[in-house]
Amino acid sequence: MSSVQVKAFFHSLTSTLSYIVYDAENLSAAIIDSALDYDGVSGRLATEFADTQLAFISAHQLNVRWILETHAHADHLSAAHYLKTSLMQSGQLSKVAIGENIAQVQRTFADIFDLNEQDISKTGAEFDCLLQDGQALPLGQFTIEVLSTPGHTPDGVSYLVDGNLFVGDTLFMPDAGTARCDFPGGSAKTLYQSITRIYALPDDTKIWMCHDYQPNQRELAYLTSVKESKAANIHVNQDTGIDSFVDIRTQRDNTLAAPKLLYPSLQVNIKAGALPEKSASGKSFIKIPIFNAY
Ligand SMILES: [Fe+2]
Numbered sequence: 450m451s452s453v454q455v456k457a458f459f460h461s462l463t464s465t466l467s468y469i470v471y472d473a474e475n476l477s478a479a480i481i482d483s484a485l486d487y488d489g490v491s492g493r494l495a496t497e498f499a500d501t502q503l504a505f506i507s508a509h510q511l512n513v514r515w516i517l518e519t520h521a522h523a524d525h526l527s528a529a530h531y532l533k534t535s536l537m538q539s540g541q542l543s544k545v546a547i548g549e550n551i552a553q554v555q556r557t558f559a560d561i562f563d564l565n566e567q568d569i570s571k572t573g574a575e576f577d578c579l580l581q582d583g584q585a586l587p588l589g590q591f592t593i594e595v596l597s598t599p600g601h602t603p604d605g606v607s608y609l610v611d612g613n614l615f616v617g618d619t620l621f622m623p624d625a626g627t628a629r630c631d632f633p634g635g636s637a638k639t640l641y642q643s644i645t646r647i648y649a650l651p652d653d654t655k656i657w658m659c660h661d662y663q664p665n666q667r668e669l670a671y672l673t674s675v676k677e678s679k680a681a682n683i684h685v686n687q688d689t690g691i692d693s694f695v696d697i698r699t700q701r702d703n704t705l706a707a708p709k710l711l712y713p714s715l716q717v718n719i720k721a722g723a724l725p726e727k728s729a730s731g732k733s734f735i736k737i738p739i740f741n742a743y
Pocket of ligand 1: 628
């Protein structure tokens with residue numbers, strides 16, 4: 450049996466890494482964390498990045514079984530709905546899946562955006578599959594194992610396939626540490642517990658990032674291992690205690706501004722990548738709430 454194949458795609462607009470993971474013999478594939486090209490100032494939306502992935506799928510004659518999200522992202526708009534509908538037009542039935550705690554995220558943001566029951570289910574029903582910890586998804590001769598890894602967000606999951614772990618925003622490259630835990634339902638303590646779980650995997654497990662912000666203008670990097678992260682992660686290595694991590698994480702979160710695409714991203718991503726319903730004139734709008742109004 451050959452190894453599972455991993456093809457990385459870098460979305461430079463949002464510093465996001467998306468992956469196509471596939472069985473080169475059986476041609477079954479999964480797409481993890483894809484993105485739309487959205488300009489928040491002009492409102493222009495494009496699909497160039499996702500189209501590059503579709504071209505790769507077509508060139509390799511892959512059958513996309515799964516369109517996976519590691520969580521409801523707050524920094525880019527998911528291309529899941531666009532990919533699913535585009536693949537359907539070429540006869541491929543793909544399932545969009547996310548961690549089951551997306552229902553909690555939907556409830557939180559339904560309140561923030563004043564969404565009613567026509568707008569959002571609050572049960573995760575917009576997704577084809579709600580994933581539980583330990584669930585196994587078939588991918589040709591391989592299995593994608595779901596690991597619940599909350600902390601950055603409540604719905605965070607990681608995907609383990611043939612020694613490759615796609616961690617979403619659970620870990621960053623060792624020189625960048627970890628992702629913020631100050632979104633609604635986030636918890637540094639919970640993230641530490643999720644990372645402890647990842648660090649219990651075999652040392653040679655490959656860890657693929659969902660983001661790389663290239664600290665100190667270094668080259669793009671998106672692959673590390675359990676061994677390297679345990680040895681060198683600047684926020685949580687094998688000797689870091691939970692209290693120390695929570696202190697570091699909380700101090701850093703207090704300095705961070707809201708992500709530029711926070712509201713557009715969440716409005717689309719809690720609906721599995723579908724755009725807001727069109728108005729009578731055929732336009733879609735993004736809501737931006739105002740806080741502390743006078
Ligand atoms: Fe995130």
